[in-house]
Each structure stands twice: as structure tokens, then as C-alpha cells.
Amino acid sequence: MSIKRGEATFGSDATSSSLNRQRQVQTTRRKTMQTIKCVVVGDGAVGKTCLLISYTTNKFPSEYVPTVFDNYAVTVMIGGEPYTLGLFDTAGQEDYDRLRPLSYPQTDVFLVCFSCVSPSSFENVREKWVPEISHHCPRTPFLLVGTQVDLRDDSNTVEKLAKNKQRPLSPESGDKLARDLRAVKYVECSALTQRGLKNVFDEAILAALEPPETKPKKRCVLL
16 A cells, blocks of 8 residues: 655644644645544653654754644545544653543554663553553554664663663564554654654554454544
8 A cells, every 4th residue: 555645734732824824725625535543652751752743844853842732734645545644642741641541532543652772661561551542442553663763772872771781672572562462563763863764654554544353443432
């Protein structure tokens, strides 16, 4: 299936008049588009926002600002048909544990993220993130995403991990966890270099449109 990314627009706190006009122009065209909702979850500082900004703008953010909630929209061509890919960024901090699920209704696919150089974020995939989305959206497919793969070979990062008797997480570790948790699959990327970045979202789109037969697709609905 051919997937091509088109233009991007940005979310809830973008209020410029030019963007509003752009949205008005796009409204008529998008009425006929199908929409795919993709929500990104994971610990704070694992690179969720960088992942989305790098994909939608081809730019890497210069500073870290914790997200409360934000969203982005990208037009993608799938098999020659236009789709709106809605990308929803969420806060990983515990302070937002009650607020975060408000973004889950009607989700088609989740990206559950951890940093390849943060063993604690990897453990929290099993301990927190998959249980959370499985509780609220038990039949919605999810991908396991390893971020910051460029730091696997960064000497300063490796040295810091070694001081705590830790090391970067391998692709094999991600594959195994994905199988254990019944994720659609494991993918990894670098938002900085964009290595594997497009593939993450291509796989998310495929998971939303063609979920595994053993896990029938059902959009998330909070009761």
C-alpha cells in the first residue's frame, strides 16, 4: 500500500488568523476525507513531541518543553486516496494521569513510546502504558516505538548508563516486549536524524486500517 505524506496543520493552541483561514479553506476538502486518529503515549522526556514535530515539519525542536496536550494533522495519500492523519501528543507525567485519557476516545491506533537509552521508560511500557490504554481501549491496536536510537552510540549517554550498571536497549529487547504485550509490532526511530521516522507512521496507518485479525479493530470509546 502506497503512503505519501502531504501538508501539516497544528493543533489546539494555534490561533493565528492565517492558520484559521487555512483551516477554513481546507474544511470543504476534508469533509470527504477519512480520518485516522493516532495517540502517542509514554513517559515524559522520551521524545514524543520531537517525534511528532520532526515528522510533521522536518525540523527538530531545540529545547524540551513538557507537553500537556497538543495535536497535529497531516494529509496523507493512501492508495491514491486522501486521509487526514490526526496526531495527538500527551503528557507522560503522573500529574496528568486523570486528564490524559480524555484524549483517548475514537482512537484508531496508539504509539506507545520509550527511549532506547532509558531503561525506566522501557519498564513503564509494561507497568503503566499498555495497562492504561488496554483499560480504556482494550481492542484498539498499538505499536511499540523505541525513540532516540541515535543516542545508542553516543559516548556520553552510554557512559552515564554504565555508571548505573545499565546500557542502551537493543532492538531485540523491543521486539520481545512487543510480542509479550501483543503489540502490532515494534518499530524504532530517531527524531533527530529521521532514521526510521516515516516508517513509524506508515506502520501506524497500516495498523489502523488493517488491524490484526486476532484483534478486531474497534475505536476507543470511554464510557
